[in-house]
Amino acid sequence: MSALFDALPPPYQALRPVRLKALTPAEQIAQHLGRAILSGDCPGGSRIVEQDVADQFSVSRGPVRDALRELQKQGLVDITPRRGTFAVGVVFDDVIDMFNIRGVLLSLVVRYVALQTDRTPLERVELRLKELQQVQAAEQPSLVDFVKAIGRIATGLVQACDSRQVALTYRNLPHDTIWQMLWVTPAPLDYTSHERREAALHDYEHMFACMRRQDADGAERTMRKIITDSCQEVMGRMALARSAQVDTTRLKAL
Numbered sequence: 396m397s398a399l400f401d402a403l404p405p406p407y408q409a410l411r412p413v414r415l416k417a418l419t420p421a422e423q424i425a426q427h428l429g430r431a432i433l434s435g436d437c438p439g440g441s442r443i444v445e446q447d448v449a450d451q452f453s454v455s456r457g458p459v460r461d462a463l464r465e466l467q468k469q470g471l472v473d474i475t476p477r478r479g480t481f482a483v484g485v486v487f488d489d490v491i492d493m494f495n496i497r498g499v500l501l502s503l504v505v506r507y508v509a510l511q512t513d514r515t516p517l518e519r520v521e522l523r524l525k526e527l528q529q530v531q532a533a534e535q536p537s538l539v540d541f542v543k544a545i546g547r548i549a550t551g552l553v554q555a556c557d558s559r560q561v562a563l564t565y566r567n568l569p570h571d572t573i574w575q576m577l578w579v580t581p582a583p584l585d586y587t588s589h590e591r592r593e594a595a596l597h598d599y600e601h602m603f604a605c606m607r608r609q610d611a612d613g614a615e616r617t618m619r620k621i622i623t624d625s626c627q628e629v630m631g632r633m634a635l636a637r638s639a640q641v642d643t644t645r646l647k648a649l
Contacts, residue, residue, distance in 0.1 A: 419458070420452065420454045420458035420462075421458040421459075421461035421462045421465070422462070422465075423452070424448060424452055424454075424458060424459055424462035425461075425462035425463075425465045425466055425572070426575070426576055428443070428448065428462065428463075428466065429466050429469065429471050429572070429573065429576040430576045430577070432466075432471045432472070432482045432483070432485060433471070433485055433490075433573065433576055433577065433584075433633065434584070434632070434633060435485070435633060437482045438482065438484070439481075439482055439483055439484025439485070440481055440482065440484070441481065441482045442479055442480070442481055443463070443472065443479070443480045443481065443482060444479070444480075445459045445460065445463070445480070448462075463480050465572065468572075469570060469572050469573050470483060470489075471483055471485075471573070485633070487630060487633065489570065489573075490573075490577075490626075490629065490630065490633070491626060491630065493568075493570055493573065493574055494622055494623075494625065494626035494629075495622075495626075496568060497568065497574075497622060498618070498619055498622035498623070498626075500561065500564060500565060500568075501549060501552065501553075501618050501622065502615045502618045502619055503556075503561065504552050504553055504556045504558075504561060504565075504618075505552060505556075505602065505605075505606060505611070505614040505615055505617075505618045506611040506614065506615050507556035507557070507558060507561070508520070508552055508555050508556050508606050508614075509605065509606040509609050509610060509611040509614045510609060510611050511555075511557075514607075516554075516555035516556075516557065517555060517603075517606055517607065519551065519555065520548065520551040520552055520554075520555050520603075521603060523544065523547045523548045523551045524548060524599060524600070524603055526544045526547065527541070527544040527545060527548060527596060527599060528596065528600075530544050531592050531593070531596050536592065538582070538583050538586055538587065539583065541583075541586050541592060542578045542583045542585075542586060545586075545595070545599075546578070548599065550565075553565045577629060584628070584629040584632045584633065585625050585628040585629050585632070586628075591628065594624070595621065595624070595625075598617055598620060598621050598624070599621070601613075601617050602614050602617035602618055602621070605617060
């Protein structure tokens with residue numbers, strides 16, 4: 396398998412498969428290929444050959460086609476009859492929009508939680524903060540576990556805010572597949588250093604402290620800082636492979 400993989404031309408060199416739990420072959424392929432496009436390892440205009448990808452993942456071409464159709468829905472590949480499949484260059488403004496949308500929604504969520512008179516929902520979410528602290532305290536913390544712990548905090552807060560409309564909106568945020576590609580991977584585009592994880596953990600601890608004392612403004616400011624810091628880190632990592640124009644208005648709106 397390794398020899399076959401090493402013999403493949405770019406951009407497939409960036410797609411060495413790893414074992415992911417609870418994913419179908421099509422989902423695994425879509426996630427890895429999509430992340431390579433997002434990171435610039437698979438540049439816009441690169442031709443993606445079904446058989447090459449099938450060989451790389453040791454699957455038939457059926458799951459590859461399913462993966463490419465999903466990536467087409469997300470706007471990451473262009474499938475043209477008789478021409479083939481080509482990677483679509485990432486528009487950085489779309490990624491910033493994803494952070495902005497989540498930042499606005501989660502800022503509302505923490506305000507709701509902070510202002511609740513019943514502290515029980517907040518106490519339940521604090522158990523997820525403890526999970527994040529435990530992951531970071533490990534001798535060699537898993538980046539994926541760290542990211543997943545942060546994700547569980549977000550979903551826990553959405554549940555705790557007790558708003559059916561907010562929960563429905565959060566579940567149906569646009570480009571959710573792309574969002575997952577940024578994070579659910581052995582090399583997430585943020586939290587790669589000990590210092591960055593420590594800073595993020597400190598922000599989450601501060602945000603929970605604000606919510607405990609019903610400081611909705613403080614909780615919202617901290618949530619916006621969390622989103623802004625993560626967006627800037629991800630955008631910096633994505634830009635390493637290529638130069639791109641970014642709408643500064645979007646960055647200022649964070």
